[in-house]
Amino acid sequence: MNPLLQVEGLGKTYGNRLGCEDVSFELQAGEVLAIVGESGSGKTTLLRCLSGHLQASSGRVLYAQRDGRSVCLADLSEAERRMLMRTDWGFVHQDAREGLRMGVSAGANVGERLMAVGARHYGHIRSTAEDWLTRVEINRERIDDSPWAYSGGMRQRLQIARNLVTSPRLIFMDEPTGGLDVSVQARLLDLIRGLVRKFNLAAIVVTHDLAVARLLSSRMMVMQQGRVIETGLTDQVLEDPQAPYTQLLVSSVLQV
Amino acid sequence: MYVAVKGGEQAIDAAHRLLAEERRGDTSVPGLTLEQIAEQLTLAVDRVMTEGSLYDREWAALAVKQSRGDLIEAIFLIRAARTTLARFGYTEPMNTKAMRVKRRVSAAFKDIPGGQILGPTFDYTHRLLDFGLTRDEKPEAAATAPADLEQTMPRVLEMLANEGLIEQPSAAAREPDDLTQDPLDFPAGRDLRLQNLARGDEGFLLSLAYSTQRGYGRTHPFAGEIRLGLVEVSFTPEELGFPIVIGEIMVTECEMINQFHGSNEVPPQFTRGYGLGFGQCERKAMSMALVDRSLRAGELGEERIAPAQDEEFVLSHSDNVQATGFVEHLKLPHYVDFQSELVMLRQMRADIEAKTRKAAE
Amino acid sequence: MNAPTYNFAYLNEQTKRMIRRAILKAVAVPGYQVPFASREMPMPYGWGTGGVQVTAAILTPDDTLKVIDQGADDTTNAVSIRKFFVKTSGVATTEKTEDATIIQTRHRIPETPLTEDQILVFQVPIPEPLRFLEPRETETRVMHALEEYGVMQVKLYEDIAQYGQIATTYAYPAKVADRYVFDPSPIPKFDNPKLNDCPALQLFGAGREKRIYAVPPYTKVVSLDFEDHPFEIQTWDRPCAICGSRKSFLDEILTDDAGGQMFVCSDTDFCARQQNQSA
Numbered sequence: 001m002n003p004l005l006q007v008e009g010l011g012k013t014y015g016n017r018l019g020c021e022d023v024s025f026e027l028q029a030g031e032v033l034a035i036v037g038e039s040g041s042g043k044t045t046l047l048r049c050l051s052g053h054l055q056a057s058s059g060r061v062l063y064a065q066r067d068g069r070s071v072c073l074a075d076l077s078e079a080e081r082r083m084l085m086r087t088d089w090g091f092v093h094q095d096a097r098e099g100l101r102m103g104v105s106a107g108a109n110v111g112e113r114l115m116a117v118g119a120r121h122y123g124h125i126r127s128t129a130e131d132w133l134t135r136v137e138i139n140r141e142r143i144d145d146s147p148w149a150y151s152g153g154m155r156q157r158l159q160i161a162r163n164l165v166t167s168p169r170l171i172f173m174d175e176p177t178g179g180l181d182v183s184v185q186a187r188l189l190d191l192i193r194g195l196v197r198k199f200n201l202a203a204i205v206v207t208h209d210l211a212v213a214r215l216l217s218s219r220m221m222v223m224q225q226g227r228v229i230e231t232g233l234t235d236q237v238l239e240d241p242q243a244p245y246t247q248l249l250v251s252s253v254l255q256v
Numbered sequence: 257m258y259v260a261v262k263g264g265e266q267a268i269d270a271a272h273r274l275l276a277e278e279r280r281g282d283t284s285v286p287g288l289t290l291e292q293i294a295e296q297l298t299l300a301v302d303r304v305m306t307e308g309s310l311y312d313r314e315w316a317a318l319a320v321k322q323s324r325g326d327l328i329e330a331i332f333l334i335r336a337a338r339t340t341l342a343r344f345g346y347t348e349p350m351n352t353k354a355m356r357v358k359r360r361v362s363a364a365f366k367d368i369p370g371g372q373i374l375g376p377t378f379d380y381t382h383r384l385l386d387f388g389l390t391r392d393e394k395p396e397a398a399a400t401a402p403a404d405l406e407q408t409m410p411r412v413l414e415m416l417a418n419e420g421l422i423e424q425p426s427a428a429a430r431e432p433d434d435l436t437q438d439p440l441d442f443p444a445g446r447d448l449r450l451q452n453l454a455r456g457d458e459g460f461l462l463s464l465a466y467s468t469q470r471g472y473g474r475t476h477p478f479a480g481e482i483r484l485g486l487v488e489v490s491f492t493p494e495e496l497g498f499p500i501v502i503g504e505i506m507v508t509e510c511e512m513i514n515q516f517h518g519s520n521e522v523p524p525q526f527t528r529g530y531g532l533g534f535g536q537c538e539r540k541a542m543s544m545a546l547v548d549r550s551l552r553a554g555e556l557g558e559e560r561i562a563p564a565q566d567e568e569f570v571l572s573h574s575d576n577v578q579a580t581g582f583v584e585h586l587k588l589p590h591y592v593d594f595q596s597e598l599v600m601l602r603q604m605r606a607d608i609e610a611k612t613r614k615a616a617e
Numbered sequence: 618m619n620a621p622t623y624n625f626a627y628l629n630e631q632t633k634r635m636i637r638r639a640i641l642k643a644v645a646v647p648g649y650q651v652p653f654a655s656r657e658m659p660m661p662y663g664w665g666t667g668g669v670q671v672t673a674a675i676l677t678p679d680d681t682l683k684v685i686d687q688g689a690d691d692t693t694n695a696v697s698i699r700k701f702f703v704k705t706s707g708v709a710t711t712e713k714t715e716d717a718t719i720i721q722t723r724h725r726i727p728e729t730p731l732t733e734d735q736i737l738v739f740q741v742p743i744p745e746p747l748r749f750l751e752p753r754e755t756e757t758r759v760m761h762a763l764e765e766y767g768v769m770q771v772k773l774y775e776d777i778a779q780y781g782q783i784a785t786t787y788a789y790p791a792k793v794a795d796r797y798v799f800d801p802s803p804i805p806k807f808d809n810p811k812l813n814d815c816p817a818l819q820l821f822g823a824g825r826e827k828r829i830y831a832v833p834p835y836t837k838v839v840s841l842d843f844e845d846h847p848f849e850i851q852t853w854d855r856p857c858a859i860c861g862s863r864k865s866f867l868d869e870i871l872t873d874d875a876g877g878q879m880f881v882c883s884d885t886d887f888c889a890r891q892q893n894q895s896a
Contacts, residue, residue, distance in 0.1 A: 116767025122843040264691040335657040439652040439827040581662030596786035596805040
């Protein structure tokens with residue numbers, strides 16, 4: 001069975017500056033991969049190249065579509081790419097304001113993808129939105145509220161609902177719990193873990209927080225200065241890190 | 257019995273006649289001549305030519321008279337007149353280096369080859385109302401300089417560029433586009449941006465330029481050189497195949513020296529901003545240069561965070577003829593659309609009232 | 618001093634050719650906004666220069682022109698534009714819809730059904746239906762190219778969530794020939810059904826924004842809505858106070874400052890004819 005995502009020698013440079021280099025891996029359906037590193041490690045650049053937000057300088061990304069055929073990301077037309085990003089894929093931004101339409105209600109945010117692919121029954125769109133709000137543990141009575149009235153944690157959950165409404169197969173997450181306080185983080189991670197299992201989502205999660213990686217992912221990649229320096233099963237890498245930098249990261253975490 | 261309102265045509269004719277009366281004012285007062293306007297309200301004429309995008313002092317003076325001194329109205333008249341004129345082609349690029357200078361200053365250096373020539377300027381006047389001007393007295397003759405001005409004054413920025421301290425002026429990779437022939441598209445090249453700014457409203461550009469100085473997209477400007485004077489205009493007629501000088505026009509040119517930039521490949525250099533207008537229009541030329549530099553944020557790798565750096569925003573709203581047309585169009589009847597809104601609003605309120613009554617029961 | 622001389626209908630032939638090319642492109646792709654190099658006209662931007670340029674480009678000496686604003690021939694701007702064309706072309710004019718070959722209109726479609734021999738020219742202030750949700754031209758262009766109109770439905774969804782109904786009452790967006798969503802100009806939604814399957818050619822000119830678009834004759838035009846909140850037109854609870862019509866768009870006239878009002882047809886020609894018929 002084709003892997004969902006196949007990455008070969010992916011790299012991105014900005015003039016002289018290196019974003020990321022020579023990244024290769026495979027992702028199976030339902031698998032969660034964590035990309036871990038400090039700021040400046042190139043992990044966000046990598047994520048944006050993988051998700052089609054940024055054009056890579058070298059290498060390629062192959063995605064297995066629902067009909068089984070693999071397609072190279074760079075070969076897609078603008079229309080195809082945008083359609084993919086709106087249906088099969090999701091992207092959860094660190095700052096929810098980038099991933100939401102702050103100027104419209106929560107319900108409209110969740111319903112937008114449905115409307116973008118042709119949903120035309122207000123009642124159905126609304127009840128689908130209500131269901132999703134409930135699934136991400138937001139009170140459905142808040143469906144008409146503006147995201148401005150939501151807390152940071154709620155906005156993240158709204159972002160997740162907005163992405164999941166079209167049953168995507170692959171979700172990219174950029175520091176999904178960044179900027180949230182610890183108890184809110186914990187709740188959000190629990191929710192993500194539950195949704196990933198329930199809907200058999202594949203996910204690539206970028207984080208600097210090893211605890212997040214441990215909780216969410218089965219496999220992990222460690223990046224430093226634009227390169228992947230270690231990769232393996234999350235538990236193994238965290239128990240027995242090989243690369244000196246990974247050892248440093250692991251040992252510097254107070255409570256794993 | 258209600259009779260539909262009629263007589264719009266008569267009302268318009270009467271309004272035109274009333275306007276003509278108001279324009280002329282008290283007939284015992286001498287009427288303005290175009291010469292008076294061109295000679296004594298020169299800066300108004302200069303602005304109308306610049307933003308009207310047409311160099312003709314007589315027509316601009318007429319526009320100022322016809323518009324009763326409302327300069328945007330005058331600019332509108334000139335733009336409309338311009339549309340009707342036959343186009344022969346494009347002139348050769350003007351060589352402002354060979355300008356017959358009336359005024360030329362630089363804030364970047366104390367002295368420069370060719371000298372700091374103050375010329376006729378309001379700078380350094382005390383802004384005290386001069387009641388001597390209520391009488392028509394001939395002013396004292398201004399002193400003449402002991403020697404002639406130098407024929408060609410080297411550009412300050414060119415001297416800096418020769419040392420590599422400032423970026424070279426952008427080379428023309430292709431024929432410039434023409435803003436008056438093709439609709440503006442984004443992103444716009446610098447040629448179109450500058451054309452748009454040259455025709456743009458002086459007040460709008462002034463405010464944007466001011467904003468950059470106050471921190472909304474700082475560019476650390478220095479006035480490298482401001483020149484005012486007469487420049488030759490040359491044109492190559494098809495029949496001749498070589499350029500001939502067809503006249504001279506008065507222009508104001510401003511070159512700003514801005515924040516330096518460098519990269520891994522190129523060592524740091526100052527950057528440029530450019531402004532140009534017809535007649536004497538320093539405020540315009542300087543503002544234009546500051547906004548030009550701000551709009552170059554993209555090609556200079558600067559983050560666009562300020563209004564003056566937002567190309568679509570600046571270029572879409574700089575034309576005062578367009579702006580006044582749309583703002584003032586609100587005076588046109590809109591009663592059909594307003595009626596639609598009234599119908600809806602009344603219905604919504606009725607629905608709410610019905611719901612409230614029902615809830616109360 | 619030399620005064621300029623004017624061509625038939627003011628614009629020179631080169632300009633007319635440029636505008637006609639834009640019109641042909643617009644007719645070939647119904648609902649698509651074709652950019653054109655709008656000329657400075659002797660009336661202000663926002664006061665009909667787009668419509669005037671389209672009319673000037675298609676006008677011939679044999680045409681009969683009708684100009685209306687808010688449905689009436691005698692409103693000041695309609696008078697001004699009609700006089701402009703008489704002055705620059707000497708063309709015949711009329712107030713009777715059925716006698717006109719070209720009708721230039723601001724904010725209304727005539728009540729009298731149009732025929733295949735007629736062209737309706739609309740004056741458009743803001744041609745871009747997505748403008749209110751996306752101010753950037755660079756982005757709206759891509760959205761049209763990729764048929765990404767989800768954001769329009771979002772706006773309608775928001776209206777229903779907030780007001781219980783779709784709150785757009787004029788410039789109501791519609792889909793043309795199952796492809797492009799367009800802004801039919803600020804006509805009341807009451808007039809939207811007339812856009813659909815119309816025998817006349819409908820041309821739209823936006824001078825300040827520099828766009829021309831078209832709905833060719835007998836083209837499908839469907840106003841956006843939801844299945845469970847279908848598109849509806851305005852109604853009044855009384856007929857026209859002058860001619861008794863129950864089928865036309867009515868203007869509200871305030872008769873005193875104590876709330877007195879009366880309702881009369883906005884289309885003055887239609888109203889006059891209804892009156893004559895019942896007389």
